Amino acid sequence: GAVVSQHPSRVICKSGTSVKIECRSLDFQATTMFWYRQFPKQSLMLMATSNEGSKATYEQGVEKDKFLINHASLTLSTLTVTSAHPEDSSFYICSASQAGELFFGEGSRLTVL
C-alpha cells in the first residue's frame, strides 16, 4: 500500500512555544489529507481536513488559529500547534487519500511541559 510518513515521531516542547508536524505521502500525490488527535486510552478524533491549495476545514470545537494547517504541495501537509499548552499533549496522526483509500502515518507524540 501507499506510504505516509510523519515527522517528528516524538517532540517535547515548553509551554508557549509552537511545534510543527509534517505529514508526507512518499509514493503518491494526495490532494486531501486528514489530521487526527488521540488522547491516552481514547479513540482517534478528526481535527481537520487539509486540501492542497486551499484552506483546511476544521471540525467543530477545533481552534483553527491554534492548529494551523498548510497543504502547500500534493505530498506535504503540516500541522502547527501554536502557543502549545500541556493540554495539547497528545498523539497526532495524519492520513492521506489515494484512489479513495486512506493511508495513515506513524503518528507524532507531542508532550508539552
Added chain:
Amino acid sequence: DAKTTQPTSMDCAEGRAANLPCNHSTISGNEYVYWYRQIHSQGPQYIIHGLKNNETNEMASLIITEDRKSSTLILPHATLRDTAVYYCIVRPSSGSARQLTFGSGTQLTVLP
C-alpha cells in the same frame, strides 16, 4: 452518533482464530465496512473492507451478514503481534464525507 458497536475487549489464545464482531444496524446501501487496527503508539493499519460479499486477504477474512447489519473480522491464526485495538468503521463509497470516523474499537489481547 455511533454508527458501529463493538465489544470493548476480547482475549484470544495464540494460534487460535480471533473473531471480532461488529454491529452496524444503520448502515446505508452505499456504505462499506472497513476494518483497521492500531498497535500501541502507532498509526492505524488497514486490514480489509467489504460491501456485501465476504472478503479475504492475506491478513484476515471479513464476513458480512446478508442484511449487512453486522460483520465479523476473522484473524485465522492469531499471534502475539496481533494484539491491538481493532476498529470497525462504515464509510460512504463516494462523496465528500469520506474521512474515517473512529469509534471505540475492540482491544484484542492475544495470550501466549
